[in-house]
Amino acid sequence: MNKQQRIKKNTEFQRVFKKGKSFANRQFIVYLLKGEQDEFRLGLSVSKKVGNAVARNRVKRYIRQAFLELKDDLLPNADYIIIARPQAANLDFHESKKSLEHVLKIARALPKK
Template identity: 55%
Template sequence: MRKSYRIKKESEFQDVFENGASVANRNFVIYTLKRDQKHFRVGISVGKKVGHTAVMRNQIKRYIRQSLLELKPDIDPQADFLVIARRSANQLDMAGTKKNLVHVMKLAGLLAESDVTTI
């Protein structure tokens, strides 16, 4: 994803975290905040409890980024959102990550129900 699609600043992370609505499933938590902008922005957080090594955490982040890239046309452009991986996310492969992200994003209202087919 290009830099314009990312939330990188701590202040922007905190704004979405404190003022946004949260939705979760077993593997991911998503905080969403609606804004007036031309495309969505996403922040990804994978803590040390999820993967003890940087290699594992980076692999989970790559899976999340690739899933979001594939879902890009269907994501609400007015949204800023944070994807926070839970501990059980380290046991997912690419297909499982995408399936779980689609599920939690539909719960959060970021995807239309009929727009996305799971895998």
């Protein structure tokens, strides 16, 4: 993912939290805010409750890779913030991607097949 596709600043996170809508399943919480930009932006939050640094970085890698694989199907002009719950540490990549697809379908950010 390039730099234009990342949400890093606290003010951007807070704007999505306040104005966006949230959707959740057992592993992930997704905040979605539709905007005017050309491509989607992604912010990640993985707390220490998920596990040690190795586990947290693995979860973040899985989320980024899943978004790269789903980028053609996602809403292009939206900001996404993904919060990983502790159960996300027990998933492999395919389970993580399936769980993210599930919560994105609930958010109507991903069309149902």
